[in-house]
Every structure is written in C-alpha cells, then in structure tokens.
Amino acid sequence: MMDGTPHRDEIRTTCAYCGVGCGVLVRPDGNGGLSVRGDPDHPANHGRLCSKGFALGETLSLDDRLLSPRVNGTDTDWDTALSLVADRFSQSIARHGPDSVALYVSGQLLTEDYYVANKLMKGFIGSANIDTNSRLCMASTVAGQKRAFGTDTVPGTYEDLELADLVVLVGSNLAWCHPVLYQRLAAAKAARPAMKVVVIDPRRTATCDLADMHLALAPGSDVALFNRLLSAINDGGALDTAFLRHVDGFDAALRAARAQDRNVAGLPADQLDAFCHLWLRTEKVVTVFSQGVNQSSSGTDKVNAIINCHLATGRIGKPGMGPFSVTGQPNAMGGREVGGLANALACHLDIEDPAHRDLVRTFWDAPTMPQAAGLKAVDLFERVRTGQIKALWIVCTNPAVSMPDADAVRDAIAGCDFVVVSDLTAKTDTARLAHVLLPATGWGEKNGTVTNSDRTISRQRAALPAPGATRPDWAIMAEVGRKMGWHKAFDFASPAQIFDEYAALSGLAAATGRDFDISGLTGLGEAGYAALQPTRWPVTKDGGTERFFADGRFFTPEGRARMIPVTARPPEARTSPRFPFVLNTGRIRDQWHTMTRTAKAPRLNQHLGEPFLEIHPQDAAALGIAPATLVTATSPTGRCVLRSLITDRVQRGQVFAPMHWTGETAPTGRIDALVPGIVDPVSGQPESKAAVVALAPFDAAWFGFAASTDKLAPDCPYWARSRVEHGWRAELAGNHAPQDWETDARRLFALPHARCQSIADPATGTARMAFLDGDNRLLAALFVSRTPVALSRDHLVSQLGQGATAPLSGRPSADMPDPGPVVCACLGVGLNTIGAAIDSGQAATVAQVGACTGAGTNCGSCRPEIAVLLAAAQRVEAAE
Numbered sequence: 090m091m092d093g094t095p096h097r098d099e100i101r102t103t104c105a106y107c108g109v110g111c112g113v114l115v116r117p118d119g120n121g122g123l124s125v126r127g128d129p130d131h132p133a134n135h136g137r138l139c140s141k142g143f144a145l146g147e148t149l150s151l152d153d154r155l156l157s158p159r160v161n162g163t164d165t166d167w168d169t170a171l172s173l174v175a176d177r178f179s180q181s182i183a184r185h186g187p188d189s190v191a192l193y194v195s196g197q198l199l200t201e202d203y204y205v206a207n208k209l210m211k212g213f214i215g216s217a218n219i220d221t222n223s224r225l226c227m228a229s230t231v232a233g234q235k236r237a238f239g240t241d242t243v244p245g246t247y248e249d250l251e252l253a254d255l256v257v258l259v260g261s262n263l264a265w266c267h268p269v270l271y272q273r274l275a276a277a278k279a280a281r282p283a284m285k286v287v288v289i290d291p292r293r294t295a296t297c298d299l300a301d302m303h304l305a306l307a308p309g310s311d312v313a314l315f316n317r318l319l320s321a322i323n324d325g326g327a328l329d330t331a332f333l334r335h336v337d338g339f340d341a342a343l344r345a346a347r348a349q350d351r352n353v354a355g356l357p358a359d360q361l362d363a364f365c366h367l368w369l370r371t372e373k374v375v376t377v378f379s380q381g382v383n384q385s386s387s388g389t390d391k392v393n394a395i396i397n398c399h400l401a402t403g404r405i406g407k408p409g410m411g412p413f414s415v416t417g418q419p420n421a422m423g424g425r426e427v428g429g430l431a432n433a434l435a436c437h438l439d440i441e442d443p444a445h446r447d448l449v450r451t452f453w454d455a456p457t458m459p460q461a462a463g464l465k466a467v468d469l470f471e472r473v474r475t476g477q478i479k480a481l482w483i484v485c486t487n488p489a490v491s492m493p494d495a496d497a498v499r500d501a502i503a504g505c506d507f508v509v510v511s512d513l514t515a516k517t518d519t520a521r522l523a524h525v526l527l528p529a530t531g532w533g534e535k536n537g538t539v540t541n542s543d544r545t546i547s548r549q550r551a552a553l554p555a556p557g558a559t560r561p562d563w564a565i566m567a568e569v570g571r572k573m574g575w576h577k578a579f580d581f582a583s584p585a586q587i588f589d590e591y592a593a594l595s596g597l598a599a600a601t602g603r604d605f606d607i608s609g610l611t612g613l614g615e616a617g618y619a620a621l622q623p624t625r626w627p628v629t630k631d632g633g634t635e636r637f638f639a640d641g642r643f644f645t646p647e648g649r650a651r652m653i654p655v656t657a658r659p660p661e662a663r664t665s666p667r668f669p670f671v672l673n674t675g676r677i678r679d680q681w682h683t684m685t686r687t688a689k690a691p692r693l694n695q696h697l698g699e700p701f702l703e704i705h706p707q708d709a710a711a712l713g714i715a716p717a718t719l720v721t722a723t724s725p726t727g728r729c730v731l732r733s734l735i736t737d738r739v740q741r742g743q744v745f746a747p748m749h750w751t752g753e754t755a756p757t758g759r760i761d762a763l764v765p766g767i768v769d770p771v772s773g774q775p776e777s778k779a780a781v782v783a784l785a786p787f788d789a790a791w792f793g794f795a796a797s798t799d800k801l802a803p804d805c806p807y808w809a810r811s812r813v814e815h816g817w818r819a820e821l822a823g824n825h826a827p828q829d830w831e832t833d834a835r836r837l838f839a840l841p842h843a844r845c846q847s848i849a850d851p852a853t854g855t856a857r858m859a860f861l862d863g864d865n866r867l868l869a870a871l872f873v874s875r876t877p878v879a880l881s882r883d884h885l886v887s888q889l890g891q892g893a894t895a896p897l898s899g900r901p902s903a904d905m906p907d908p909g910p911v912v913c914a915c916l917g918v919g920l921n922t923i924g925a926a927i928d929s930g931q932a933a934t935v936a937q938v939g940a941c942t943g944a945g946t947n948c949g950s951c952r953p954e955i956a957v958l959l960a961a962a963q964r965v966e967a968a969e
C-alpha cells in the first residue's frame with residue numbers, strides 16, 4: 090500500500106508543524122491515536138515526512154489536555170465562560186474604548202479561525218489591536234516584500250529549489266527546521282552534483298553539511314554582504330537592463346551599497362569574492378531566507394538587500410530563480426493572507442489605505458473600522474504592562490515563553506485585569522496566568538485550511554472526535570461575536586462557510602490590484618470544501634499563476650518593483666565588558682517551539698533532552714566551563730542556567746541556545762528571559778538572535794539524574810524534565826547538597842514507603858538509590874555526584890517499570906550493549922549503534938549505515954548527523 094491511493098479508512102490532512110506543509114495520511118488506531126504516513130500525492134512532500142511529522146500520532150494523548158472551559162481555576166460550561174468573556178470585553182470597550190482590549194493570535198491557527206478573529210477585532214470591536222506571533226516570525230519578510238513588490242508576495246515555488254543551479258540559504262537551518270524541503274534539495278543536488286549550495290549563518294549548522302560554501306558572517310551583517318554582492322553584480326556586468334525597466338530605485342540602492350565598508354560582514358575577502366563570483370556566473374539562483382534574516386533589528390533591510398540583488402539581475406519569478414522566504418508555522422502564510430497582523434487587512438489589503446478599509450467595511454457590513462494600524466506584539470504587551478490594555482485574549486500561542494523579555498511579558502500578563510487563553514492544555518506558562526481558559530480542539534480534531542511557504546492551500550481534516558467539551562477556535566470566537574451582539578456577521582455554521590466568505594472578499598480585493606485572489610474557490614459548498622485538493626493561489630475562475638513577476642508587473646501603484654537603498658547596521662544590543670557574548674537563539678531538530686506537543690512523544694525527547702548553550706572551546710576554557718557542566722547566562726533582562734555544549738560550531742564570542750524550554754520543562758531554560766525587546770523599526774519584529782550576555786560556571790555542589798514511572802516535580806535550582814517511554818527523566822543540580830539524600834528522593838518521587846536500595850560514598854559525594862515495588866519493579870531511581878553524573882541514562886530509563894537487574898550499576902551488563910543517545914528518532918537507533926557499524930567497516934556511507942542499522946531510512950531527518958559521524962570517523966582514520 091505504498092502507492093498514492095489512500096486506503097479506504099485513511100484521511101488526507103496536513104502536518105501540524107512547519108511551513109513546508111507536508112500532506113499526511115492518517116488513520117485512527119482505535120486507541121484514540123492516529124497512525125500517520127506521508128501523502129505520496131501531496132505536492133510539498135511527495136510522501137516524505139520528517140521526525141516530527143512521523144511522530145504526530147504520539148502527541149495526541151489526552152492526559153494533559155484541557156477538556157472543559159475554566160473560570161478562575163474551576164470547570165464551567167461554555168455559556169458561562171463565553172458570556173463572561175463577551176461581557177468583560179464589552180464593558181472594557183464601553184468604559185475605556187476599543188483599544189483597551191486586545192487579541193494575540195498565532196500562525197498555527199487555521200485560516201478560518203484567523204478570519205473570524207480578524208473580523209471580530211477589526212470590523213466589529215473596531216480596534217486593530219490584534220497581532221500575532223507572526224510578528225516574531227515573518228513580519229520583516231512581509232515588510233520587505235511589500236516595500237519591494239507592493240504586496241507580501243512569495244514569487245516562486247518549492248520546485249525552484251530543485252531547478253536552481255545555486256541555492257543560497259541565508260539564516261536558515263533548513264536541515265532541522267524545514268527537513269522535508271531540505272531532503273528535496275539534497276536529493277536534487279545528489280542527482281545533479283553540479284548544483285551548488287551556500288549557507289550564510291554565523292553558526293556551522295547541520296544544514297552546512299550539504300553546503301559547498303559556508304559563510305560564517307558576523308551576526309547581523311547580512312545587509313553588508315548583499316550590498317557587496319549588489320556592487321559586484323553592477324561591476325561584473327550581471328545587470329539585467331531590460332528587466333530594470335520594471336524596477337525603480339536602482340541608482341539609490343547601488344549608491345547605498347557602494348558606500349558600504351567592505352569588511353563589515355567579518356568575512357575574509359577571498360570568501361566574499363568567491364561567493365560573489367559564484368552568484369554572478371550562475372543564472373539560476375534561489376536565495377532562501379528565514380529567521381537569521383527576519384529576527385533582526387535590520388530584518389526588513391536584510392530582506393530588501395536580498396531582493397535588490399534578484400531584481401537587479403532579473404532573476405525572479407522564473408523557474409529556478411528568485412528570493413524565497415521559507416515560512417515557519419503551518420499557517421504563517423494563511424495568517425498573512427487573512428490580514429492577521431496589526432497593520433494589515435484581510436486579503437493583502439492595507440489598513441492604512443482608506444479605499445481598502447471602505448471595501449472591507451462594506452463587505453462585512455461592519456459598524457466600525459480602525460483608522461490606523463494597531464499595536465505590534467512588543468508594544469502590545471508593553472500596553473498590557475502599563476494597564477492600558479485591560480482585557481487580553483491569547484489564542485494558540487505561548488507569549489510568556491516566546492516573547493522577548495519573557496519574564497517581563499509573563500509579569501505583564503499576570504498583572505492584566507482580565508486574561509483569556511485558548512489552548513489545548515492548561516499546562517503552559519501563559520495558560521497558568523489566565524482568568525478564563527478555553528479548551529480548543531487541536532490538530533487531528535479540527536477542520537480548515539492552511540497555506541504553506543509556496544502558496545499552496547491545503548486542508549487540515551479532522552480524523553478524531555473533539556475530546557471533552559473542546560471546540561474549534563473559529564466557533565469559540567464566533568460565539569463571542571454573537572454574544573457581543575453581532576449575530577449576523579458571526580452566524581457561521583462551518584469552516585466551509587467562512588472560507589466561502591473569505592474567497593469572495595479576495596475577488597473584490599484582487600479587483601483593486603492586489604495579488605491574493607482565491608475567488609475561483611467560492612461556491613465550493615460543504616462537499617467541495619471537504620474534497621478540496623492542495624491548490625496554489627492565485628485561483629481565479631480562469632485559472633492561476635505558477636510564479637509571480639517574471640513579466641515585470643508588480644503591485645506597487647506604479648506597477649514597478651522597488652529597489653530599496655539599505656545600509657548595514659550592527660545588532661542593537663552591543664557587547665561590553667559586562668555582557669561580552671552575543672547570544673544567538675533558534676531551534677532543534679525534534680522539538681516544536683514551547684514543546685506542548687512534541688515533548689509528549691518520548692522519541693522526540695531523545696535527540697536533545699535538555700536546554701543547552703553552545704560555546705566555543707576557547708571561550709569555555711577561558712571561563713573555566715567544563716563540558717556537560719552548567720553555565721549561568723545573565724543579560725540585562727534576565728538569567729538562565731543551561732548545560733554547556735562545547736563546540737567550534739559557534740565562533741568565539743558567540744553562543745547559541747535553543748528556544749524551546751519553559752517553566753514546565755526547565756524553568757531556568759526560558760531563553761527569552763535573556764532577549765531584550767529590541768525591534769526592527771519597520772516591521773516591529775524582535776531581534777531574537779543577537780542578545781548580549783555574561784557567562785559564568787554555575788556553582789553546583791551536586792548534579793543529579795532521576796528517572797521515575799510517575800511525573801517528576803523537582804524543586805532545586807536547576808532541573809530539566811522530559812517524558813520517556815515508561816515514565817519521566819530529569820537532570821538536576823543544586824548549590825547545596827542535602828544531609829540525607831533518601832529523604833529528598835522520597836519527596837521528589839512521592840514514594841514515602843517504597844523499598845529503597847542505596848549506595849553512597851559521602852567522601853566523594855556520590856549517592857545512588859533505586860525504589861522498587863513489591864514485585865521488584867523499578868519505580869524510580871536517583872543518581873547524584875559532585876560532577877555531572879556519568880551513567881547510561883538510556884539503560885536506566887529502559888528499566889523503569891521492569892524487573893530491574895542491578896539498577897544501581899548505572900550501565901548495561903556486558904551482554905547488553907548501550908545504544909547511546911538517539912540519533913534516528915524514527916527507528917530509535919543510538920549513537921553507539923551507528924558508531925559500531927562504522928567502526929566495524931560495514932558502513933562507509935549514509936546509505937550503508939541505513940542498511941546496517943536502519944538509521945536514516947525512514948524520514949531522513951538524521952541523515953546530516955550520520956554524515957557528520959562518518960566524516961569524523963574518516964578524519965580519525967586519516968590521522969591514524
């Protein structure tokens with residue numbers, strides 16, 4: 090059954106995670122879960138899935154789900170909860186005006202949810218104070234594309250990455266963040282080795298393993314690099330003078346580029362020259378960019394610096410050519426299309442354009458419409474802090490963790506008069522602060538559409554019943570709209586009806602000269618909507634367009650594109666003797682954002698199970714930071730404690746930490762506590778990749794490792810917990826060792842009476858104890874030491890709930906090899922197993938490692954890491 094035909098009981102839907110937007114075929118497994126496979130017919134993935142997509146079925150358990158509306162901690166019914174929301178919002182508007190309320194939503198909402206949120210706020214409440222986590226994600230791209238093209242248009246398609254002769258990845262760790270697109274690129278390069286890949290990233294990421302050239306530029310210096318390229322394009326005779334007739338602003342852009350100091354990118358001149366030479370001589374270039382570009386105080390200028398080079402050479406909108414923004418969330422694009430940002434209106438219309446406002450007001454028959462853009466995320470939470478926003482509704486996002494200056498944002502939410510949170514779970518740092526908690530249906534339970542990075546609209550379809558009292562977000566928000574008195578406008582009975590209204594509006598918007606047009610999808614009806622196949626917009630009654638702009642027609646008033654003069658600026662927070670390091674932040678392969686879903690799948694916790702700080706070996710040595718110890722990082726806004734990961738993947742003076750850990754998983758790992766709320770002046774997007782920090786060894790008197798069949802609730806200065814197959818594990822540390830470890834352990838595990846085996850050596854500070862039930866099954870174990878605990882964690886964890894043999898030995902017996910940390914999450918293949926296959930000489934290529942161990946043969950997300958292991962082994966061999 091590997092062909093494209095779905096099995097009779099398989100349902101076609103779309104992955105819940107990244108903007109690649111892979112199609113998946115799901116089938117209820119009868120136990121409340123879903124079996125999942127890649128949809129061979131979906132144009133984004135052609136059957137592939139990455140480790141996260143592959144594990145979707147393991148994230149659906151109801152154990153931590155919010156199943157009932159809750160007011161001040163007490164379960165209640167929908168009518169009570171939503172009447173309260175409607176009343177409090179109405180009261181605030183009546184007393185303090187519409188701008189005293191705000192909505193903060195998410196690129197993980199479906200288009201239909203988003204449409205209702207936006208209509209409620211902008212058309213009926215009459216405030217533009219609705220912003221979205223896309224402000225932290227795509228806002229600089231939106232602003233840059235609008236400056237250049239007149240609209241927020243992604244010109245090309247995924248195929249362009251495969252058709253290109255040169256793919257430049259700027260600030261994108263595609264291997265980990267868009268794994269299936271990365272695999273498509275890797276396959277294209279394998280088939281056509283002449284194709285070149287360049288990675289531009291201060292850090293040597295997993296993506297660099299595919300690269301012919303890695304430019305480790307100074308943080309924030311992308312504008313300087315692309316300005317240099319623009320000068321080279323001009324000097325090297327690579328201008329497309331015919332295409333430049335469709336472009337304004339060339340002279341000014343070139344002048345600004347020329348004025349640029351030649352070495353600001355911090356790169357050796359020969360590398361810069363080699364990059365420019367390659368770019369100039371290759372016609373088919375795609376420049377892919379992501380958060381290393383967007384999340385910067387010069388993010389919008391970075392976007393325009395890139396687009397300038399494509400416009401000057403006419404390399405845009407043609408097969409294998411163009412700037413290409415890869416989007417983060419599953420519906421980052423859809424959210425932009427429906428106008429979810431505070432400065433946008435539905436269907437790529439502009440809130441600040443009176444004609445656009447009139448069009449939408451008339452179409453919605455809306456009583457009111459804000460006259461100007463609303464507050465962008467950072468300003469919005471600042472007004473929450475100062476009390477000007479008195480009622481706040483947060484939907485499908487976790488700002489107490491993911492916003493910059495997260496401790497201050499958390500405190501601002503905590504201090505707000507009235508906070509509503511719609512989520513899947515009550516156990517998030519944000520949901521814990523809500524007065525009203527609204528239980529939403531999640532992926533697998535809800536219906537709607539999403540748009541991926543290459544403008545393909547796909548259906549998400551429900552395959553499971555809505556659990557408990559949960560409701561879809563669109564239905565919750567529409568009900569509040571009706572309760573606030575707007576019955577007709579929010580009289581939606583299904584997502585299909587919402588989509589139909591939206592598609593009709595897009596036709597009117599397009600008639601004013603906008604790019605976004607899905608009027609060809611009006612009148613689908615319930616059946617047509619149910620059957621909707623992946624479709625790339627625009628879709629008019631007469632068809633669509635594969636790519637934009639090759640014809641030289643743009644969406645500015647003049648119809649021409651604009652090159653923008655840009656000047657490089659360093660990141661705004663400057664290092665100083667007090668804060669000498671630049672902190673870069675981002676993602677890891679197997680976790681999604683604040684981990685509310687991915688951390689439920691044990692196999693996704695095995696890749697990197699703890700918050701960490703990548704630091705260069707020389708910096709670590711200078712600071713006295715040893716491998717796998719703990720580091721305290723302080724910034725002007727906050728403090729974190731993280732595990733040291735000493736590596737030359739980061740440059741000296743720079744450190745990197747992941748964004749995923751929270752109060753739930755590792756309270757001192759909330760990295761946004763360190764990031765200041767500095768934003769790009771045009772887009773309002775925070776500079777999440779260039780905070781400044783001071784580092785010092787964490788003064789640990791003891792380190793611990795705990796495993797338990799029950800959830801652990803540690804209470805010590807450092808802890809990080811994660812789920813494992815038969816329970817939980819945690820890394821622990823503290824500044825003072827207790828007198829009596831057993832008492833502490835019994836409290837930690839809530840096992841006052843269980844039988845305890847223990848060994849301790851007070852002289853060396855080590856203690857090991859195991860708690861067993863009457864049948865000698867291992868309930869919990871704690872290992873403590875003055876240095877980071879050395880034991881085979883996987884081995885200990887695998888014994889949980891089992892009849893334990895020598896649990897205190899800390900390592901497997903000789904006849905049971907230790908597989909080591911998991912590399913291949915799909916098939917659970919560990920580092921040691923792969924190492925053994927390589928060392929035995931049986932496996933010298935990634936494919937052979939797959940044949941010997943299975944690693945990398947399913948989703949392929951770990952193939953870059955296997956390649957690194959092979960390369961390391963070959964280097965060792967060469968040295969011997």
Ligand SMILES: Nc1nc2c(c(=O)[nH]1)N[C@H]1C(S)=C(S)[C@@H](COP(=O)(O)OP(=O)(O)OC[C@H]3O[C@@H](n4cnc5c(=O)[nH]c(N)nc54)[C@H](O)[C@@H]3O)O[C@H]1N2
Nearest residue numbers: 260261262266308309379380381417418675676678681682
């Ligand atoms: N596994 C996983 N995948 C995801 C997500 C996830 O949480 N987990 N989230 C999704 C979302 S919402 C998003 S937005 C995307 C993000 O996808 P990416 O943007 O690829 O991911 P990041 O790790 O945030 O950052 C990318 C790179 O920018 C680099 N960088 C930092 N500063 C600079 C700079 O000044 N210049 C340049 N050129 N590079 C710099 C960082 O070193 C980092 O490697 O991923 C999506 N996919």
Ligand SMILES: Nc1nc2c(c(=O)[nH]1)N[C@H]1C(S)=C(S)[C@@H](COP(=O)(O)OP(=O)(O)OC[C@H]3O[C@@H](n4cnc5c(=O)[nH]c(N)nc54)[C@H](O)[C@@H]3O)O[C@H]1N2
Nearest residue numbers: 225226485486487491511512529531674682683685748777
């Ligand atoms: N330092 C630093 N900070 C960053 C970034 C960075 O690179 N560095 N990246 C930024 C970026 S690009 C992004 S996109 C953000 C992401 O940050 P967030 O949006 O805050 O992170 P998520 O964990 O995805 O939060 C989604 C929430 O919605 C819930 N949820 C899931 N599905 C549904 C649903 O259908 N309905 C409802 N109502 N709730 C649902 C989940 O349980 C979860 O609590 O983080 C930003 N913050």
Ligand code: SF4
Nearest residue numbers: 104106107111139142
């Ligand atoms: S690449 Fe992975 S996370 Fe992204 S949509 Fe595809 S399967 Fe989902």
Ligand SMILES: [Mo]
Nearest residue numbers: 225226417418
């Ligand atoms: Mo994002």
